[in-house]
Amino acid sequence: MALMPKRVKHRKVQRGRIRGNASRGNTVVFGEWGLQSLDPGHVTAQTIEACRIAATQYVRGIGKVYIRIFPQKSVTSRPLETRMGKGKGEPDRWVAVVKPGTVLFELKGVSREAARDCFNRVAHKLPVKVRLIGRRPELE
Amino acid sequence: MEDYRLVAERRTSTGKRDTRKLRSAGRVPANLYGFHKDNVALSVSADDVEKVVARGSRVVDVEVDGSVDKAVIQELQWDTFSTHVRHVDMMRVDPDGTATVQVPLEFVGEPPALKTGGQLRYHQKHVTITCADYRVPRHIDVLLGSLEMGESVTVADLPIPEGMKAEDPADTVIVELYDTRHAE
Numbered sequence: 001m002a003l004m005p006k007r008v009k010h011r012k013v014q015r016g017r018i019r020g021n022a023s024r025g026n027t028v029v030f031g032e033w034g035l036q037s038l039d040p041g042h043v044t045a046q047t048i049e050a051c052r053i054a055a056t057q058y059v060r061g062i063g064k065v066y067i068r069i070f071p072q073k074s075v076t077s078r079p080l081e082t083r084m085g086k087g088k089g090e091p092d093r094w095v096a097v098v099k100p101g102t103v104l105f106e107l108k109g110v111s112r113e114a115a116r117d118c119f120n121r122v123a124h125k126l127p128v129k130v131r132l133i134g135r136r137p138e139l140e
Numbered sequence: 141m142e143d144y145r146l147v148a149e150r151r152t153s154t155g156k157r158d159t160r161k162l163r164s165a166g167r168v169p170a171n172l173y174g175f176h177k178d179n180v181a182l183s184v185s186a187d188d189v190e191k192v193v194a195r196g197s198r199v200v201d202v203e204v205d206g207s208v209d210k211a212v213i214q215e216l217q218w219d220t221f222s223t224h225v226r227h228v229d230m231m232r233v234d235p236d237g238t239a240t241v242q243v244p245l246e247f248v249g250e251p252p253a254l255k256t257g258g259q260l261r262y263h264q265k266h267v268t269i270t271c272a273d274y275r276v277p278r279h280i281d282v283l284l285g286s287l288e289m290g291e292s293v294t295v296a297d298l299p300i301p302e303g304m305k306a307e308d309p310a311d312t313v314i315v316e317l318y319d320t321r322h323a324e
Contacts, residue, residue, distance in 0.1 A: 023220070
């Protein structure tokens with residue numbers, strides 16, 4: 001089942017604007033490889049689920065997939081063939097707000113080539129441009 | 141091991157506008173502090189910083205106005221996409237300082253004899269070493285891949301890096317591989 005919050009304070013929220021780059025969640029933390037967004041955008045819960053399935057099917061048995069984003073925000077829509085007015089529409093889907101730099105998914109236990117292949121399948125499902133990144137170099 | 145020499149220039153102007161100019165000119169703002177001396181605002185070449193990162197060693201020799209200080213890189217600030225270093229924090233250290241510390245051991249590999257009834261018995265998960273206080277290793281690897289049944293790894297077998305000395309007796313057993321079928 002697609003991700004969604006257990007409980008929210010307000011069912012309907014304004015969409016807002018996505019400004020600036022990600023200052024948090026922009027590094028690889030859990031795995032060795034990450035899929036980093038290069039554009040701002042909204043990624044729906046269904047898209048995250050589709051990406052998760054594509055990634056886990058690829059790395060099954062050899063690696064582990066981490067999802068670094070969560071769809072916190074509700075997006076409303078109006079039913080088809082209804083007139084304007086009569087208040088705001090009902091919540092239709094849940095989306096994760098993604099800024100440039102946000103790490104969307106991570107992979108652990110796979111080679112760079114395998115990670116590239118895996119994330120290539122994932123990238124085709126995403127509404128934002130992405131790239132493969134590794135961990136930041138650590139100084140000993 | 142020779143440490144990388146980072147040639148730095150003093151930075152007189154600070155602030156957002158000047159650091160942006162500095163970065164666009166291919167330099168990285170830096171700070172040097174500690175060891176009973178004044179803090180200095182510096183700038184270093186971005187190419188040099190890349191070389192330091194590629195070497196992977198945090199110990200550098202910082203040259204400012206002809207004088208050289210040994211320092212460790214305390215923090216690197218990266219941009220959003222982790223491609224460029226935006227700022228370097230360096231702390232001066234005592235070049236003659238030594239420390240005796242316990243360093244954790246990291247066990248790497250699996251002996252093939254584990255599949256034929258062998259079992260590993262760990263005696264020690266740390267080793268005491270004396271080294272320069274600015275070059276304490278995070279861990280020391282213990283290679284177990286080639287361990288045969290009945291053999292053991294002692295302190296003498298550890299790959300202690302150059303310039304460091306193990307304080308534990310050389311014959312101290314770290315880990316041994318024993319045969320469970322003939323165990324007493």
